[in-house]
Amino acid sequence: MPVVMDADRVSRTLTRIAHEIVERNRGVDELALVGIRTRGVTLARRLAQRLVEITGESVPTGALDITLYRDDLMRSPVGPQPVIRRTEIPFSIDDRKILLVDDVLYTGRTIRAALDALIDFGRPKAIQLVVLVDRGHRELPIKADYVGKNLPTSLKESVQVRLHEADGVDEVVVEEHQP
Amino acid sequence: MSANRLTSPPGGTDTMGAKPTGAEPTDVVARTLRHKDLLGIADLTPEEILLILDTAEAMKEIGFRPIKKVPTLRGKTIVNLFFEASTRTRTSFEIAEKRLSADTLNIAASTSSIQKGETLADTALNLEAMAPDMIVLRHSASGSCHMLSRICRAGIINAGDGMHEHPTQALLDAFTIRERKGRLRGLKVAIIGDLLHSRVLRSNLLLLTKLGADVWVSGPPTLMPPGIDRLGVTATTSVDEATEGADVVMLLRVQLERMQGAFFPSLREYFSVFGMTEARVRRANPDVIIMHPGPMNRGVEIASEVADGPYSVILEQVANGVAVRMAVLYLLAGGAEHEAAA
Numbered sequence: 418m419p420v421v422m423d424a425d426r427v428s429r430t431l432t433r434i435a436h437e438i439v440e441r442n443r444g445v446d447e448l449a450l451v452g453i454r455t456r457g458v459t460l461a462r463r464l465a466q467r468l469v470e471i472t473g474e475s476v477p478t479g480a481l482d483i484t485l486y487r488d489d490l491m492r493s494p495v496g497p498q499p500v501i502r503r504t505e506i507p508f509s510i511d512d513r514k515i516l517l518v519d520d521v522l523y524t525g526r527t528i529r530a531a532l533d534a535l536i537d538f539g540r541p542k543a544i545q546l547v548v549l550v551d552r553g554h555r556e557l558p559i560k561a562d563y564v565g566k567n568l569p570t571s572l573k574e575s576v577q578v579r580l581h582e583a584d585g586v587d588e589v590v591v592e593e594h595q596p
Numbered sequence: 597m598s599a600n601r602l603t604s605p606p607g608g609t610d611t612m613g614a615k616p617t618g619a620e621p622t623d624v625v626a627r628t629l630r631h632k633d634l635l636g637i638a639d640l641t642p643e644e645i646l647l648i649l650d651t652a653e654a655m656k657e658i659g660f661r662p663i664k665k666v667p668t669l670r671g672k673t674i675v676n677l678f679f680e681a682s683t684r685t686r687t688s689f690e691i692a693e694k695r696l697s698a699d700t701l702n703i704a705a706s707t708s709s710i711q712k713g714e715t716l717a718d719t720a721l722n723l724e725a726m727a728p729d730m731i732v733l734r735h736s737a738s739g740s741c742h743m744l745s746r747i748c749r750a751g752i753i754n755a756g757d758g759m760h761e762h763p764t765q766a767l768l769d770a771f772t773i774r775e776r777k778g779r780l781r782g783l784k785v786a787i788i789g790d791l792l793h794s795r796v797l798r799s800n801l802l803l804l805t806k807l808g809a810d811v812w813v814s815g816p817p818t819l820m821p822p823g824i825d826r827l828g829v830t831a832t833t834s835v836d837e838a839t840e841g842a843d844v845v846m847l848l849r850v851q852l853e854r855m856q857g858a859f860f861p862s863l864r865e866y867f868s869v870f871g872m873t874e875a876r877v878r879r880a881n882p883d884v885i886i887m888h889p890g891p892m893n894r895g896v897e898i899a900s901e902v903a904d905g906p907y908s909v910i911l912e913q914v915a916n917g918v919a920v921r922m923a924v925l926y927l928l929a930g931g932a933e934h935e936a937a938a
Contacts, residue, residue: 482654498629500647501654505657537662
C-alpha cells in the first residue's frame with residue numbers, strides 16, 4: 418500500500434495550485450469554488466482558505482452532489498440507489514468563473530455529471546477543473562486545468578485520497594483493487 | 597471500507613463508483629431501500645424511514661434552483677391512477693415526477709373506462725401492457741394497492757387506499773416535524789379529529805411510534821376506533837388533555853363523505869367540543885406547530901385563526917410533499933427487482 422503523497426506533500430500541492438489559480442485568473446475577482454461531494458468539498462474549502470491567505474479576498478465556496486446526474490444510476494434494474502447528499506451553492510454562478518474541485522480524475526464521468534449539474538444552476542463565464550490526482554484512463558474528452566499530481570495507474574489499482582476532516586489523516590495511497 | 601462501493605449497483609461496471617473516495621463517518625452502514633412498492637408505513641423499518649427523510653432533504657434543494665429538474669428518471673414512465681378526488685397529492689406526485697424527468701400520465705376515474713364498468717384489476721392489467729415503470733394509485737378500497745402489487749410488474753406507490761394507509765402523507769408530516777423540531781423521538785404529538793376514517797392517522801401512528809414519538813389521539817368516542825390504545829398511543833376524548841404541553845398538534849379532517857349515519861349532532865357542536873381554537877392552542881408548548889393534511893374544513897376541525905396562525909406549518913407540509921415524493925420515487929426506482937407476479 419504505497420503512500421504516494423503524505424500530509425506535507427498534499428499541503429504544498431494545494432498551496433501551489435492556489436498560486437496557479439491566482440496567476441492564471443489575474444486575481445480572484447469573479448471566481449467561485451465548487452467542490453464535488455465528498456472529498457472535493459474538503460479540498461475546495463482548503464483552497465478557499467489559501468486564496469484568502471494569498472490575496473486577502475474570500476472566494477465563495479459551494480458543494481455539489483452529482484448522484485442524480487450519474488450515467489450509471491438506472492442501468493441496473495437491481496440494487497440499491499446511492500445515497501444522495503445535499504447540494505449547496507449559496508451564490509449565483511452566472512457570469513462567474515467556477516473552479517470545479519474533485520479529488521481524483523479517472524474516467525471523467527463524474528466531471529461530465531458535474532458539468533451538467535452546474536449548468537442547471539446558471540450560465541457561468543467559464544468552468545476550470547482542479548484535481549488533486551489525475552490517474553489517467555479517461556473515457557470522455559475531459560482534461561483538468563490544475564493537477565496536483567499526475568499518477569499513472571493500472572486499472573487493477575485504486576487511488577485513495579484521505580483527508581484529515583473525514584479520515585483523520587492527509588494522504589494519497591494506491592491500493593490493489595479488491596475483486 | 598468505502599460506502600460508495602456498498603451503495604453502488606452490484607455487478608455493474610461501476611465506472612463512477614470506482615473512484616474510491618471512502619465513507620463519511622455517518623455512512624458506515626449501507627443505507628438502502630430494497631422494495632418494489634411503497635404500500636404502507638407498516639412495511640418500512642425505522643432506518644428505511646430515516647433514509648427517505650434524509651434523501652428528501654437533498655431533494656428539497658432542487659426546488660430552489662433556477663432549473664428545477666434533474667435527469668435522474670429520464671425514460672421512466674409513471675402512471676398516476678386516481679380513483680378518488682385529489683388536488684394536493686396528485687399535483688404533488690406529478691411535480692415530483694417531472695422534477696426527476698420521468699414521463700407522467702394522469703388517469704382520473706371520472707374520465708376513464710372505469711365509468712364504463714371496468715374493474716380495477718382490468719384497468720391495471722391494460723395499463724401494465726403499456727409497460728409503465730411505476731403506478732401511483734389512489735382508490736377508495738382499502739388494500740387496493742396490495743392487490744395491484746400482486747398483479748403488476750410496475751412498482752406501486754400508495755397515494756391513499758380507502759381507510760387503510762397514506763404513507764407519503766405520513767412521511768411528509770414526519771419530514772416537516774423533523775425540519776422544525778430537529779427530531780421526532782420524545783416529542784408529544786397530538787392527533788385530533790376523525791380518527792375512524794383516517795388513513796393519514798394510521799400511517800402517522802405507525803411512523804411516529806416507530807421513530808419514538810409520544811403520540812396522543814383525541815376525537816369523539818363515536819369516531820375513535822376500538823382498541824386504538826393497543827397501537828402504542830394514548831387515547832382520550834378530551835382535546836384539552838391531548839393538547840396539554842404538545843410539541844405538535846395535527847388536525848384530521850372530518851370525512852363527511854365516508855360517514856353513513858350520525859357520529860355527532862352537528863358540525864357546530866363538533867367545533868365547540870373538538871375544534872382547534874386559539875384558546876386550545878395556548879395549552880400546548882409555546883413553540884407548538886399546527887399541522888393539517890388538507891383539505892381543511894375551516895370552522896369544523898380547525899378555526900381559521902389557527903389555520904393562518906404563526907404556528908401553522910400547513911403550507912410547509914404541502915411544499916415538503918414534493919421533496920418527500922421525489923425521494924420515494926428515486927429510492928424505489930432502484931429498489932428490489934421488479935418481478936412478474938404469478
